[in-house]
Amino acid sequence: MINHAAIEARWQKAWADAKVFEVEPNEKPALLVTAAMPYLDMPQHVGHLRTYGTADAYARYMRMRGYNVLYPMAFHATGTPVIAIAKRVGTGDPDILDTLKLFGVPDEEVKKMVEPVYITKYFENEMRRGMVAAGYGIDWRCSFTSIDPLFSKMVEWQFMRLHDLGFLATGAHPVGWCTNEGNAVGQHDTHGDVQPKIEKLVAIKFKDSGSGVFFPCLTYRPETVYGVTNIFINESAKYVVAEIAGSTCYLSEASAKALAEQTSVRVISAIQTSELLKKKAINPLTKEEVPVLPGFFVKEDTGTGVVMSVPAHAPFDYAALMRLKISGHALPEMQYRRVLRIEGRPDDEALFENVRTIGHAEAIRIGDSTTEADLELATKAVYSEEARRGVMLVGKYAGSREPEAREAIAKDLIDAGQAFRVYALANEEQVICRCGTKVIVKVVTDQWFINYGDEKWKASVKKHLLRMKLLPKNTVNLYAATVDWIDERAAERAQGLGTRFPFNPEHIIESLSDSTIYMCFYTFAHTLRTYGVKPEQLKPEFFNYVVEGSGSVSATAAATGIDASVLKKCKDSFDYWYTFTSRHSATDLIPNHLTMYVFNHVALMKEEHWPKQIVANALVNYEGEKMSKSLGNIVPLIEGVRKYGADSMRMVEIAGAELGSVTNFSVEAMNGVDERSEFLYRTVADIPSLQAGALGHIDYWLYSRLNTKIKAATASMDELRFRAAYDDIFYGSVLELRHYFARGGANAVVVNDYMRAITIMLAPVMPHFAEELWHMLGASGLVVQEQWPAADEAMINSEAEEFEDMLDAIVSDISTAKEMTSRMEANKGKSIRRIAVIVAADWKSAAQNAFVELRDIGRVMAMRELADVDRETLSKALAQFAKKGRELTRTRAGTASSTRPALDEARQYIAGQLSLGPGVQIAVELETESRSARAGRAMPGKPSIDIQWG
């Protein structure tokens, strides 16, 4: 058994001692590999290995390809999560205590986690340990955290530059909001980590014909205003008269309070619902007068507490009217006016009939089987059908499709002052802040944004994306779509760790926005530290000079007080490493971080320093299931390494699937890797017991396979197709070695050469195991510093490879034939006496190649070289070639005289593969000499088989 732990420890120490990952600019081409810095709120779990391991394997590969590779690591601490943990630990929230326990954080450490900075320190150490254990070749000298004062100076500079360039803007913006804490609420601030979804609605103002006060009817579907029959309010709620954004309205008291967070609201007086129910209101578009009625489903705390009723298109509205009718309420003359039709559905009347049927059924509760849940379902069905195929029947937009009409009518009404925007949470369940308060929507004013909507900025990003290498290739569309869609993005926040926002020091810079150009900081972080540069010396001039490339050394030295030689060193390092960068992250960051990364580089740096390559990987499942805290299937990285070994996990996660597909972390897969590792390990260990001597066919075959493999694997690796590459390098080598040994291969030099190359190629993904094999092979130095093998075309021998393929085809053919003939009546009670393998005559290969060339039976027949062949036999063979058509290619099988001895040698192998007893004779015959009736069937590369029973 391979002792993973011992091997890992030995080689991790060897790498550290040799400082192989501590690199400085040199004459080699540069490559800076960066993976998204991990957030310091949890230890790493096995899933993280996918991204960081992929980046590491790529870095190791490129190093072997002759690049000077820097793979650094930083840590993200900005924002609210760390503070949230401190708070939750402080209040003894059992949820967080369980989670920390799941991650193996000792109790005495948990106690100290009431202090945010302590949390970041703890997890930083934890993560470093995990990353070393997983075998990442990181240059730790360049590390920093996003709350490092030196780093903060760069973020400040970044935002001042964005401001100079006109990319910062202020404005109003709706956010999820907790009135208790007075803070914006994101996903991790809510119970059950629910993302508050904000949607835009519109409130259409129906004027009370008596008082002139408005009923602001909240709706998702302003286009149905043409079909309104009445207005609904909640009879049992409290209503008020209030001034909203300049107009006087009736609305529920709860709504008035909530709306005050979105716009100016001044409550004037209370009003009884009985008063409201006496009123009539005028539809602003149709000018019709409609009554106000009680609606059972109207929620007082959503929107305005006033809705318009469109029974033809809304099951709830119809049901409410039916309920009123049943309870004997006086109803207006109902109009059920349809405002749109369903295109391509001649029976669309049926759909509207259904609306009524369901509404009616709910109202009278037929057998209690039709409920409000059915109304919800019906509503959804109607909305989606009408949105997809609805065409307006009435009004200004008659003939338009529903989605366009909806937008256009909303805009017209708002522009005309007949409606206003209302934001609401779209979540089906109520969203509750961790503090217990219900989350509402607030429109934040004077909010600073980064204006990613800037057209010129977008255009240059789009243009640059076309020049970048974006992997996997099918992510290109997602980047393009993101650039099209991305708009203003909040740049500041009231709470959390981080850098103060320069234009509003009360706030901190939003935490995704402060990590868009941080990779450049790696290139000079350790220089700043080595020379003791102080944060206050990192004036804008420093970054102008080093990162932006403007200004002179002397002027920068004068402005900052930093020694000119240090400045020069920083700039040279940045210029060197930024010639070729590869950014690694998970696919889900494409629509935000990765796209913003491109935007910010394009805005702030010289074109030669813009991003060159982004690699986005999919995530990892655990035994087929998503990893999640709730499923309790999260394995901490360090625990995984201890249990399965770093290399096996790396092989499974990095090379278990192509970049864009989910890899499955399973014990079974891990065992599969272990078995093969053992096999390779034994193979290397057994080399001394093999022979030396002249090379035979099977030796040339193995060399050929090796070089074919190197060629294919190199091409795959260049595209980061790890799965394809390691199918060949790892899994394929095991199959080939087995075949080699089964065919009697036993040459120590050949196996040694083969395993040397395989070992080098294993190193990017299985670095510890590769070092161990390298050492066992008696090689000097570290494999991590070796050159990636180059394929030797001269060693690729397609004839030898084809021969082995033919051999397996023969085995398979005999096996089928054996099965078939055993069922023949004539062979009952007999056993196989002899198997003849009959090799095609040489003229057949000549004829085949001639036919492939000429594609003309007559011309081949006339060839002088084939003049000796019996006319009928030749024409039959040619007819067979013709039948194969385009599939037929030149045969590369050797001549009969060379194939025959090779097959002779392979007889034992064939017998072994078929588990034939010693009593069965295998004979290799030439077509020209064979007495078998089946001899004529032999074709180039496909000998005829004759099984003789007796």
Added chain:
RNA sequence: GCAGGGGUGGCGGAGCUUGGCCAAACGCGCAAGGCUUAGGACCUUGUGCCUUAGGGCUGCGAGAGUUCAAAUCUCUCCCCCUGCACCA
């Protein structure tokens, strides 16, 4: 809803960019044989359907089209996954 990705054997998953050599790599599972006191592990073969000899038929979400030829190109429809922002 909007956007992006995807639907291939019992399963995971190749192949689809450059249509034909694809019943479909590789692996798992399953079956038979070998080995073994037995089991496990390991090795070999088989694993869509039909077939008394290497052949034939059907097949790649559904339907239609282009083509001599389609898993691969085009269109329509159905289904699944992911993201939708102030949050890392």
